[in-house]
Amino acid sequence: MSKWSLITKGFIKENPTFVLVLGMCPTLAVTTSAMNGLEMGLATMFVLLLSNIVISLISPIVPDKVHIPGYIVVIATFVTVLQLLMQAFVPAVYEELGLFIPLIVVNCIVLGRAEAFAGSHGAGESALDGIGIGLGFTVSLTLIGIVREALGSGAVFGWKFISGDGILAFIMAPGAFLVLGYLMVLFNKLAKK
Amino acid sequence: MMAAQSNLKNMVLCLTAVCFVCAAVLAATYAVTQEPIARTAQHTLQQSLAEVLPQDTEIDVQEQTLLLDGTSYSYYACTQDGRVQGWAIRSVTAGFGGPLTLLVGVRADGTVHAAKVLSHSETPGLGAKCKEDRTFTGQFKSFDPRTRKLAVRKDGGDIDAITASTITSRAYTLAVANAVKVAAALQDGTREEDPQNE
Numbered sequence: 129m130s131k132w133s134l135i136t137k138g139f140i141k142e143n144p145t146f147v148l149v150l151g152m153c154p155t156l157a158v159t160t161s162a163m164n165g166l167e168m169g170l171a172t173m174f175v176l177l178l179s180n181i182v183i184s185l186i187s188p189i190v191p192d193k194v195h196i197p198g199y200i201v202v203i204a205t206f207v208t209v210l211q212l213l214m215q216a217f218v219p220a221v222y223e224e225l226g227l228f229i230p231l232i233v234v235n236c237i238v239l240g241r242a243e244a245f246a247g248s249h250g251a252g253e254s255a256l257d258g259i260g261i262g263l264g265f266t267v268s269l270t271l272i273g274i275v276r277e278a279l280g281s282g283a284v285f286g287w288k289f290i291s292g293d294g295i296l297a298f299i300m301a302p303g304a305f306l307v308l309g310y311l312m313v314l315f316n317k318l319a320k321k
Numbered sequence: 322m323m324a325a326q327s328n329l330k331n332m333v334l335c336l337t338a339v340c341f342v343c344a345a346v347l348a349a350t351y352a353v354t355q356e357p358i359a360r361t362a363q364h365t366l367q368q369s370l371a372e373v374l375p376q377d378t379e380i381d382v383q384e385q386t387l388l389l390d391g392t393s394y395s396y397y398a399c400t401q402d403g404r405v406q407g408w409a410i411r412s413v414t415a416g417f418g419g420p421l422t423l424l425v426g427v428r429a430d431g432t433v434h435a436a437k438v439l440s441h442s443e444t445p446g447l448g449a450k451c452k453e454d455r456t457f458t459g460q461f462k463s464f465d466p467r468t469r470k471l472a473v474r475k476d477g478g479d480i481d482a483i484t485a486s487t488i489t490s491r492a493y494t495l496a497v498a499n500a501v502k503v504a505a506a507l508q509d510g511t512r513e514e515d516p517q518n519e
Contacts, residue, residue: 160445190335193327198339205343209350216357219365281446296446 134256138264145268145308146315150236154228155269156304162285165273167221168228169266173259174210175232176241179203180258183246199242200233207233237265268311275307370409373426373435374399378406387503387510394503405429408507410500411439416492418442421451423493425500429508433464433471436497448489457483457490461497471498 144150154172159165182202190198211229214222222229232238241261246254277283280298282290297303363382370380378399386395396410407428413420419442426434438452451457460480464471472478473490482490 186339190339191327191331194332194336198336201336201339201343205346208347212350212354212358216354216361219361293446299445 131253131256134253135260135263138257138260138262139267140319142261142264143268143315143319144237144261144265145272146312147319148237148240149312150240151265152308153231154235155272156301156308158225158228159269159272159276159304159307160280160299161277161283162270162273164224165269165271166266168225169262169269171210171214171225171229172232172235172237172265173262175203175206176238176262176265177255177258178206179238180241180246180254181251182206183242184249184251184254187247195247196239196243199239199247203238203242204233237261272304272307272311275311276303279303279307369424369437369439370397370399370426373409373424373437375406375426375428375434377401380409387506389503389506392499394499396503396507398507407434408504410503412496412500412503414492414496414499416441416443417448417486417488418444421489421492421496423496423500425497427500427504431465431467431501431505431508433461433466433497433501436461436493436500438493443486443489448483448486450483450486451489451493454483457481457493464497466498466501471501 138144140147142148145155151172154168158168179199179202183199186198186202187195207230210232211222214225214229241257245257249257274284276298277285278289278294280294280296280303282288282292282294295303298307367380367382370382374380374397378401380399381397384395384397386393388394394410394412396408398408399406407426409424409426411422412425413422415421421441421443422439423436424439425436428434436458441449441452443449443451470478471480471494473480473482473487473494475482475487476491478494480490480494
């Protein structure tokens, strides 16, 4: 697989949200606005990239039977590092995403990539895989966020194009499922061509 | 070190090493971020206090607590020329989606100066408006609870609730009303301590 396709596969062929359908908890919960989706995507990408690199380096010396606990410790460490850094330097973003930052630890994408890719590839390839899947995740979350924010609050990235409220249901949980479902249909139809 | 076998010694060694390195990384990050985090928290607190307390007063950022009707309230006092001008009281009530925490500034004469939402879990687009909807929050500015009733109109008071968010509006109003009670208790307290004032 070429280096370029390692990055691009995250967008379409192995899109984490619409094709792999992993990491649904943050996908549904934080995408109330485009900005939240983007920030959550970038935070996940940070963890994905670093944990992929480290896991690809340590995987040859970790005994098979304990590789999952080993990986989880690495992932949890990066998530906590991210959490502390965000709290210190971007407190506003941290407050907005709050609980969902620590929950990146249990995001299936991160452990999924560690298991499926980083554990059996080199550091360079794993880094590209982390970037690719991370970008795919970021774009998907931002897309859901844009649709929900546009329908739910009549705004995109905080820029309002109608006065007053939108369709409130789209800001709440049912809207998350609806938008995700329709985008998934649309995505798979386009991807098949 | 070859592709390690899964025997007990290897597993224990490997996990210990991984945990040890991770702990070191975390300790280093904590040491670096500790100070900025504390500074941000302090800054946020000062900003919130300045927002709800009268201007040109000296704000004491030292948190104090008062027990009233079985609830413990934390508050901050502000003074001018050594005389207390008001208090910022942290007041928590049950909102629609969870606890609603307000910081309420009450002047020494018992009128509300301003209130600010510190944290909430209200419905986005409905109750969550209590944070920025000025037509709602503006009603509490300089509200005098002696001449008007601190309750939503549905309950016979003088506060217009946020549309479709009566429960949140009620919780908000109750939090302010509780803070006013705390301020009254504090006022009694300061009088006892310092009888020649006023």
